[in-house]
Amino acid sequence: MASNSELPVAIIGAGPVGLAAAAQCASYGLSAVILERGPQVAQSLRAWGHVRVFSPWSLIIDRAARKLLGTTGWQTPDEDALPTGAEIVSDYLEPLASHPAIAPHIRYGRAVMAVTRHIADGPFSLRHRGADGAEKNLMARAVIDASGTWDCPNPMGIDGNLVPGEAALSGKIAYGLPDVAGMLRGQYVSKHTLVIGSGHSAMNIVLALLQVQKDAPETRVSWGLRHDNFEKLLGGGLNDQLPARGELGLAAKRAITSGALRLLAPLEVYKVSAAPDDQLRLDVMLKGRAMEILADRVVVSTGFRPDLSLLQDLHLSLDPVVEAPTKLAPMIDPRLHSCGTVPPHGVVELQHPETGFFIAGSKSYGRAPTFLMATGYEQVRSIVAELAGDHLAARQVQLVLPETGVCKGAQDVAGETASEGCCGGPAPTGVVACCVADATAKKAGKDGCGCDSAPVAKTCCG
Numbered sequence: 001m002a003s004n005s006e007l008p009v010a011i012i013g014a015g016p017v018g019l020a021a022a023a024q025c026a027s028y029g030l031s032a033v034i035l036e037r038g039p040q041v042a043q044s045l046r047a048w049g050h051v052r053v054f055s056p057w058s059l060i061i062d063r064a065a066r067k068l069l070g071t072t073g074w075q076t077p078d079e080d081a082l083p084t085g086a087e088i089v090s091d092y093l094e095p096l097a098s099h100p101a102i103a104p105h106i107r108y109g110r111a112v113m114a115v116t117r118h119i120a121d122g123p124f125s126l127r128h129r130g131a132d133g134a135e136k137n138l139m140a141r142a143v144i145d146a147s148g149t150w151d152c153p154n155p156m157g158i159d160g161n162l163v164p165g166e167a168a169l170s171g172k173i174a175y176g177l178p179d180v181a182g183m184l185r186g187q188y189v190s191k192h193t194l195v196i197g198s199g200h201s202a203m204n205i206v207l208a209l210l211q212v213q214k215d216a217p218e219t220r221v222s223w224g225l226r227h228d229n230f231e232k233l234l235g236g237g238l239n240d241q242l243p244a245r246g247e248l249g250l251a252a253k254r255a256i257t258s259g260a261l262r263l264l265a266p267l268e269v270y271k272v273s274a275a276p277d278d279q280l281r282l283d284v285m286l287k288g289r290a291m292e293i294l295a296d297r298v299v300v301s302t303g304f305r306p307d308l309s310l311l312q313d314l315h316l317s318l319d320p321v322v323e324a325p326t327k328l329a330p331m332i333d334p335r336l337h338s339c340g341t342v343p344p345h346g347v348v349e350l351q352h353p354e355t356g357f358f359i360a361g362s363k364s365y366g367r368a369p370t371f372l373m374a375t376g377y378e379q380v381r382s383i384v385a386e387l388a389g390d391h392l393a394a395r396q397v398q399l400v401l402p403e404t405g406v407c408k409g410a411q412d413v414a415g416e417t418a419s420e421g422c423c424g425g426p427a428p429t430g431v432v433a434c435c436v437a438d439a440t441a442k443k444a445g446k447d448g449c450g451c452d453s454a455p456v457a458k459t460c461c462g
Contacts, residue, residue: 010140017361017376018146020062024384044150049086142356149304165272181208192220197301224267323366344399346382
């Protein structure tokens with residue numbers, strides 16, 4: 001059997017973060033194998049290809065990937081443009097996956113069933129099933145799970161569980177970000193749809209349904225929120241450093257004010273049953289009162305959760321509520337941290353007792369809804385640097401995230417009210433938030449934090 005050092009790094013998922021991890025491995029000369037469950041790159045992202053993202057291209061392209069693509073004659077998209085999910089795939093991820101440094105290492109149609117380790121400090125074994133149903137094992141020196149959370153949407157129940165009747169009537173219930181104004185328009189036009197969810201995904205769906213309503217006025221839209229914090233829902237508006245995200249909240253406010261949609265808050269659904277005329281009857285609590293709502297369709301956009309079943313034989317350290325790595329959880333826990341920025345984090349915060357295993361990307365955030373691609377790129381840069389033995393670089397974690405403009409009453413993990421520069425408004429231009437977790441890296445840094453004289457955003461990083 002090959003020694004650990006001769007084995008590849010296994011990357012689960014060929015989405016944006018998984019491919020960024022592969023690009024980082026290529027930059028360090030590390031052998032890598034990428035296992036992608038779908039028949040092509042970025043299978044999950046394709047499912048929401050109709051959605052235009054908030055972030056411009058400048059925040060979507062990983063640095064190592066950009067460097068690789070620069071050797072191929074690849075045309076960089078307009079840095080300020082806002083792409084759709086489909087454009088991210090066609091204009092960035094497909095060319096990256098086709099690069100000679102990455103293409104030979106991707107295995108498509110390989111669904112990972114289990115990640116195990118038979119002996120301490122021995123190699124990992126990834127049990128995976130191919131499209132033909134045959135099961136195989138891949139041995140690896142380290143594992144980066146960047147499989148995301150798309151396949152595990154949260155159900156309708158406010159307690160995180162299916163409500164009675166939800167599974168039986170699933171044919172009229174959609175989850176995540178269905179293309180309600182495009183391919184699936186026929187299911188929603190001239191119907192009454194209840195959208196459940198309090199985030200930007202739910203807001204996107206509501207606004208798309210209102211576009212359908214313009215052409216078919218009999219189309220009705222109701223929006224159920226689990227809280228009644230109206231201002232938090234609307235976002236930062238003009239204070240948001242991602243203008244498209246801010247405009248989304250302003251557009252939702254205009255729709256509510258105009259009466260184009262019915263706002264139901266706070267709403268708790270506790271039962272779903274069939275009703276006459278092929279409708280759904282939802283037994284709910286609305287503002288503390290029991291009542292019924294009739295709808296033709298329901299879209300549940302209440303976030304996602306990580307699928308941890310393939311990792312059940314590993315020794316992990318996860319927060320029991322957020323389901324994120326224990327050290328990362330307080331930085332992203334939405335109960336504590338409603339700030340648009342997230343403290344920089346990398347290999348130190350993502351480590352588990354199972355040495356050499358890491359969860360990266362949106363899956364690392366567990367149930368927290370605040371993940372951005374740029375965060376995942378910095379995660380895998382730090383992880384791969386550690387695997388390559390470049391421990392100082394692994395701890396020089398740098399990250400700048402656009403402010404949402406919403407941080408009223410936000411608290412950091414120490415319970416202190418977040419101050420100006422983190423949540424109270426746009427961050428100063430050019431500031432690079434830098435957190436270094438160990439004293440060794442601090443001693444090596446030129447400014448005491450290992451960032452080569454980059455200013456430290458002490459509000460977020462301590």
